[in-house]
Amino acid sequence: MFGKKRVAIVGAGLTLFRRRLKETGKELSYEASKMALDAAGMELKDMQSVVMGTAPDAFDGVHMKGEYLADGAGAYRKPYTRVFVGGGTGVFTPLAGWWHVASGQFDSCLVVAEEKMSSCYPHPQYAFTTIFDPILERPIGMNLIWIFALEMHRYMHKHGIKKEDIARVSVKNKGNALNHPCAQLGAKITVEDVLNSEIMAWPVQRLDVSPTSDGAGALILVSEDVAKEITDNPVWIDGVGWCIDSTLWTNRDLYYPDYVECAARMAYKMAGIKNPPKEIDVAEPYDPFDYKELHHMEGLLLCKKGQAPKLTAEGVTQRDGELPINPSGGLLGVGNPIAAAGLMKVCEIFWQLRGEAGKRQIPGDPRTGLAQAWGDLMQYGSVIVLRR
Amino acid sequence: MSEKIKHYQGEALKSADIKEGKVPTEKFRPKVKFAWSAGIAIGKFLEELKKGKIIATTCTKCGRIMVPPRIYCENCFKPTDGWKYVKDTGTINTYSISYLAADASRLKEPILVAIVDWTVLLKAWG
Numbered sequence: 001m002f003g004k005k006r007v008a009i010v011g012a013g014l015t016l017f018r019r020r021l022k023e024t025g026k027e028l029s030y031e032a033s034k035m036a037l038d039a040a041g042m043e044l045k046d047m048q049s050v051v052m053g054t055a056p057d058a059f060d061g062v063h064m065k066g067e068y069l070a071d072g073a074g075a076y077r078k079p080y081t082r083v084f085v086g087g088g089t090g091v092f093t094p095l096a097g098w099w100h101v102a103s104g105q106f107d108s109c110l111v112v113a114e115e116k117m118s119s120c121y122p123h124p125q126y127a128f129t130t131i132f133d134p135i136l137e138r139p140i141g142m143n144l145i146w147i148f149a150l151e152m153h154r155y156m157h158k159h160g161i162k163k164e165d166i167a168r169v170s171v172k173n174k175g176n177a178l179n180h181p182c183a184q185l186g187a188k189i190t191v192e193d194v195l196n197s198e199i200m201a202w203p204v205q206r207l208d209v210s211p212t213s214d215g216a217g218a219l220i221l222v223s224e225d226v227a228k229e230i231t232d233n234p235v236w237i238d239g240v241g242w243c244i245d246s247t248l249w250t251n252r253d254l255y256y257p258d259y260v261e262c263a264a265r266m267a268y269k270m271a272g273i274k275n276p277p278k279e280i281d282v283a284e285p286y287d288p289f290d291y292k293e294l295h296h297m298e299g300l301l302l303c304k305k306g307q308a309p310k311l312t313a314e315g316v317t318q319r320d321g322e323l324p325i326n327p328s329g330g331l332l333g334v335g336n337p338i339a340a341a342g343l344m345k346v347c348e349i350f351w352q353l354r355g356e357a358g359k360r361q362i363p364g365d366p367r368t369g370l371a372q373a374w375g376d377l378m379q380y381g382s383v384i385v386l387r388r
Numbered sequence: 389m390s391e392k393i394k395h396y397q398g399e400a401l402k403s404a405d406i407k408e409g410k411v412p413t414e415k416f417r418p419k420v421k422f423a424w425s426a427g428i429a430i431g432k433f434l435e436e437l438k439k440g441k442i443i444a445t446t447c448t449k450c451g452r453i454m455v456p457p458r459i460y461c462e463n464c465f466k467p468t469d470g471w472k473y474v475k476d477t478g479t480i481n482t483y484s485i486s487y488l489a490a491d492a493s494r495l496k497e498p499i500l501v502a503i504v505d506w507t508v509l510l511k512a513w514g
Contacts, residue, residue, distance in 0.1 A: 012390070016398025022411060023399065031397035039390065061416060118401075125492035134424045135434075136456060141490040146501055149484035154503075157482065182396055201486035201501075215398070246462055250503045251454070254482065351390045358391030 007101045008227035008234035009094075009386065011040025011220035012347040017184045017335030020118035021214040025060060026072030028216035029114045032340075033074050036110070036218035041230060047220075048106040050075040052082045053093030053113040055338035055375075058127035059120050073112040073218075086131075087288065087375025088242070089113065090217075090342015091382040095240045097221045098384075102237075107223040114216040115337035124212045131377070133247075145209065146201035151254040151378055152291045153203055158255035159306035161294075163203060167194035168312045169290035170207050173326050176319060177333025179359035182344075184213055184335035194290075210288045213335035217343035219350070235353050238368075239271030239385030249377045260299030260374065260381035267370075267383040268301075276301045277323060280385075281366035282352050284345035286374040287330040296372055297325065299381065324362045327352065342373035346384060353388040429457045432471070442506065444474050455506035478504035 013035025015021070015028050023031065029052070037043060052073045057063045066082025073080075083089065083096045090113050097111035117124040125143055132138045155161065168191060177186035189207065197206040227234040241263035245252060252258075264276070273279045285296035294308035302323065303311055311317055317325035328334055328348035331341045349369035351357045372383045405411050426434055429445065433456055436443040444453045445468035447461035453472060454461070461468055483502035487495050 013393075014396065016396050016400070018398060018400040020401045020403065020406075021398050022401050023397070028398075035393065035397070039393065061418070123492040125488075126490060129490045134422070135426045135430050140501075141499075143486075143488055143490050143492060145488050145492075146484045146486040149486065150482045150501065150503055153484060154482035182398075198487075199485075200488055201484045202498075203484070248456070248458075248462070254503075354390075356390040356392055 004102050005104050006224040007098050007221055007237045008224065009219050009237065009350050010222055010227055010231050010234055011036045011042065012350050013039060013218045014182050014344060014347055015216045016182050017213045017215035017337055017340070017344070019184065019211060019213060021116070025069055025114050025116040028116065028214065029069050029072035029112050032114070032216035032218040033072070033110060033112050036220050040220040042220060044074045047074060047078065047108050047110040049079045049100045049109045051093055051097045051100065051109060051111050052080070053084065053089040053339040053343065054082065055084060055086060055089050055115055056127055056131065058130050059115065059117045059124055061119065069114055074110055079106070085375055085380050085382065087286065087338055088342065088373045088380040088382040089339040089375065090344070091346060091371055091373035091384055092242060093339065093343060094219055094221065094237070094346050094384060095242060095382060097219065098237050098240055101221050101223050107226050109221040111219040111221055111343070112216065113218070113339040113343035115340045116214045117212045117337060118214050145204055147378065148289055149201040149204040152289065154254045155291055155295055156203065161306070161309050163195060164191050165309035165313065166208070166291045166294065167191045169287065169293045170194050170332050172312070172318060173287060173293070173330040173332040176327055176360065177329025180329045180334050182215070183329050183333055185211055186329060186333050204289065208290045210331035210336035213337040213341070215335060215337035215340040217340045217347055219343065219346060233354055233388065235350050236387050237384060238387045239267035239273065239383070241266030241383040243381050244376065245379040247377055247379060249379060254378060256305060257295060257299040257374070257381060259379060260296055260372065261301065263381035263383045264300045264372070267385045271385040271387070273385065277303060280323070280368055280370050281364065282324045282327060282349065282362050282369040284326055284328060284330070284348050284369070284371040286342065286345070286372055287326055287332050288336055290332060292374065293326060293330065296374065300370065300372060300383070319360065319362050327357070327360050327362050342371070342382070345371040345373065349386050353386055429459045433457050442474050442476055444472050444506065446470055446472050453506070474506050478506045481505045
């Protein structure tokens with residue numbers, strides 16, 4: 001990779017995550033961007049480029065959403081790109097920001113991720129019907145809950161995993177979110193609460209699932225030269241990876257996310273990581289459903305296939321465990337404004353590595369962290385490895 | 389969130405605030421409609437399905453029989469090698485019992501959904 005420059009994150013911002021916010025998408029983008037700039041001690045004029053991440057246009061009913069949000073993201077008269085890879089967008093957006101700076105083309109990039117799902121009636125889930133194949137899939141009346149139920153069931157069947165093994169993830173993450181000031185669904189719940197909650201599409205129950213949300217997040221990315229001028233504690237983007245699998249999802253074995261492994265291997269290779277469970281101090285895998293945290297831990301090679309539930313039961317993934325997973329509270333606890341949710345995970349790793357996570361701070365002086373998002377039709381993985 | 393930041397932006401609304409007109413909103417329902425071509429592969433698949441038959445395409449290079457059929461093999465990135473009827477029985481790979489309709493409204497009677505494996509190795513079929 002001749003000529004590639006090292007890229008640092010020097011500031012992060014996040015709005016509240018709520019079912020419905022009064023602010024528009026532009027206003028949310030502005031609030032997050034301004035907060036990130038202030039945190040970095042920088043101004044918009046210092047930003048040479050802007051990357052916006054936002055998921056399906058159908059949530060807003062505005063089919064040029066990148067352009068629509070541009071001035072809220074400070075992109076006025078700047079090189080600007082909107083990226084969109086479904087649920088993977090939130091982690092992919094800083095990856096796109098990374099190549100803006102790593103290429104040497106820009107010394108700085110403002111990375112913004114926004115989602116406003118509440119505008120869509122009767123429920124934002126209905127907008128998702130427009131992601132499916134119009135001939136073969138849409139006439140069946142599909143929704144995302146039951147296609148993920150198919151994946152969850154396959155994962156359980158393949159490894160003999162019980163519902164209670166999976167419910168522990170929801171208990172942990174909603175508990176962690178009690179310490180996150182932006183969280184929508186922080187709660188102290190039990191495994192029994194999850195198992196007794198409404199059955200949506202078996203084996204998916206209400207408390208297995210993250211909510212729909214409004215929210216935004218932002219990061220400031222700069223080149224090594226700029227980072228050394230403005231801060232003593234930059235966090236470096238040392239690994240990036242992304243990968244897509246076939247849209248013909250019924251032809252794949254859903255028990256394991258190969259595309260996540262592919263993205264992780266790309267990021268680990270770049271970061272020089274040979275033994276992920278030993279070398280990663282903290283991770284934020286994508287958890288829109290509780291089983292997804294386990295599924296993704298395995299895809300990220302943080303444990304062997306089928307072993308993630310065991311580590312969870314043993315407390316390894318708790319904040320004070322050997323390998324803290326989703327100390328933020330994840331999507332299950334903090335909320336799931338799609339693109340902003342993925343970026344929230346990158347923000348969390350940034351704050352954890354800087355020792356700024358307050359009550360959520362994991363012990364042991366973490367130096368290397370990872371965030372991952374997942375999207376499209378169970379086919380997309382985006383991975384970022386951060387170090388300080 | 390960083391402990392250095394003391395205030396977080398965002399003003400939460402309730403659904404009732406919208407319904408009762410407490411905040412200004414604008415509503416819009418698009419009247420646009422679509423007519424999609426089923427395409428070459430799926431067009432034939434649907435015609436055969438009407439006759440009660442399930443048809444696949446094959447790739448002799450990777451040895452797959454593909455349902456739903458396609459005109460190209462995405463693995464070998466070459467044209468598929470022909471059409472082949474498959475048996476009308478398969479293996480259930482995974483299933484769900486869904487109480488949710490497409491718009492997330494609740495169904496009184498759940499629907500059963502499943503992935504059936506039709507895709508088998510050409511060689512195994514002989």
